[in-house]
Amino acid sequence: MSSSSGPQQRRGDTRQRIQDVALELFAEQGYEKTSLREIAERLEVTKAALYYHFKTKEDIIISLFDDLTGPVDELIEWAQEQPKTLEMKREVLRRYSEAMAAGASLFRFMQENQATMRELSIGETMKRRLFLLVGLLQAADRPLEDQVRCVSALFTLHAGMMFLQHVEADPEETRQAALTIAMDLITQAHSHE
Amino acid sequence: MSSSSGPQQRRGDTRQRIQDVALELFAEQGYEKTSLREIAERLEVTKAALYYHFKTKEDIIISLFDDLTGPVDELIEWAQEQPKTLEMKREVLRRYSEAMAAGASLFRFMQENQATMRELSIGETMKRRLFLLVGLLQAADRPLEDQVRCVSALFTLHAGMMFLQHVEADPEETRQAALTIAMDLITQAHSHE
Amino acid sequence: MSSSSGPQQRRGDTRQRIQDVALELFAEQGYEKTSLREIAERLEVTKAALYYHFKTKEDIIISLFDDLTGPVDELIEWAQEQPKTLEMKREVLRRYSEAMAAGASLFRFMQENQATMRELSIGETMKRRLFLLVGLLQAADRPLEDQVRCVSALFTLHAGMMFLQHVEADPEETRQAALTIAMDLITQAHSHE
Amino acid sequence: MSSSSGPQQRRGDTRQRIQDVALELFAEQGYEKTSLREIAERLEVTKAALYYHFKTKEDIIISLFDDLTGPVDELIEWAQEQPKTLEMKREVLRRYSEAMAAGASLFRFMQENQATMRELSIGETMKRRLFLLVGLLQAADRPLEDQVRCVSALFTLHAGMMFLQHVEADPEETRQAALTIAMDLITQAHSHE
DNA sequence: AATGAATGAGCGTTCATTCAT
């Protein structure tokens, strides 16, 4: 049985569908303003059905981050083993930009719901990761300007994703442009040595 | 007597006190998660008292933005009358950075509650302002990289304010550093001509 | 002092204005749905001002009925002293119809807010009056049909006022027509003797 | 066991029980003055339970009218297809009187809460129906007296139901008497031709 | 003759969650 790809999937794609719809709505309206009733209605199931698949509302959102944390964790682990060279940092930015592209709507959600994230367990988790990343990019012994440059590099990636979505240009192209600027910034942060 | 701490010492400053407490709580927990009951309790008045001073919950937050909109509007107006030179843009960044410093907690609130802001009338207003600012910094006829640099300049200011608050350094110093980087970015965006 | 008509009226017409506006709004929206805030706003005074002139909301409506009760009470008193002839009943209908024309909006209010009236002290009062009137028109020793006719005569007056207000015709003309029918009914109720 | 009075004997009739209690209270105190808390308490459920069965308070009252609208609609449809003869009008009165008897408490509620009905969606609907009925009874080319007679016929039915409820007589008998008078009126309206 | 400031009670409504079936 279980005709094609994953385990236990025959008609049991409900869990996945809940996640899809939830992400869609969370991204659109925010986490707090999205009610389980809304999610259930859009799926044409009852609220109780959601509780068969997830223990709480927070559980739904936590599950959404599961796909994201993997690649980022690997990135962090990898980086921690490398020497703190410019080239390593460039690689970090490159891969981080890719991860963002893959989980764009999730990143946007995070960006737009920081206050909410702060009281979600997953929020703390993600924030710690971000700090780790900043720590990896940072050169603590450099002048404040260069430190800001490093942070700004990361932020530029976010800026590229968020703000420029309202712009006419091709998303991928925009992402590349943002990556370029981020690279510039990190390079400058190193060039004054 | 009873100069400071009695239960009924102040007269006529209730409106202001509501604003103070509201800002505090909105910034801490987000707009949605802060209930009027909470605000009222902290002020030791009833919920109904809030409604004597403000017509709705949204009205409270709108009033908080009143001090902010003035300076930013003036900045935009001024900039629109200037020629689009590099020097003008530098001045815009300078003054915007100052406005942010003055209304820091409000800016942080905006940053952290974007999803919420989107459905507040004031959200649209602020967003339009931001777009105007970006438009003023932008050089539409330039390569995509330079355009991103302009946006990134603005975002760097935000980054400076938000992210580096978790850092040990002096806030004012940090702001200056962020301003410097933003200046660099805008200058670079012009230098390839 | 007190230049022209009533006692204490120089600039002290506020009480009257409250009554006017209240009647207007009560008639338009019902008693319950009309708030003191609304009345106060339309008069451009504060709610507290209303409480200077009237002790409660109910007091306002009671005062509105004051002009009405006089004529109706007199009518009842007069009728109770007369013998129960047809001619007396015709006179009752005539004068009642007149009273209704004078206090039309109040009558309409009563008609449309019976459920409300029932729990207002004034409601009981008015209802007792109505029953007295019906009793005066009634001939208890007649067949049920004739009794209904008597009630219907009174109702026809109300019907004339209420329902035909939505009709193109002249109000006074309509009232006369309704009076005629009511007369017919009461006459028929007597003719089978 | 526990056949009738236990705290949890019925299953699946809650919706019906809500309607029963609501009608009872609405009729007794009016729509506005009846709170959902009151309804819930009398049913020994929570307010939230009401919302499982009805989307809003207005929804409850709308549902109460559902049984009524059917027969009346059919009556109107039927009448619209008939020629405007006296016999047709007599049939309309007959059937309308029957419909009223079936939904007596609802009709009484309407009569007593007209001001409320006016702002309920269902109010408009019912009013339109009433006007249609009057239009069907009316003979627009007749003298004003005869037009009033037609309206009065309908009102007599209402009068019969409402006012005479306070009277000792048998309701059905009273209804028949009122119907007779209404018939008289409509017949008279035609007899002067 | 009126206001400014506030209250206490209550409203209709929504929410995340539970549990027997």
Added chain:
DNA sequence: TATGAATGAACGCTCATTCAT
């Protein structure tokens, strides 16, 4: 794998009313 029915807590908001000034 789900549903039907319900709950308890909270929410934003409005109301008639009070009272010192």
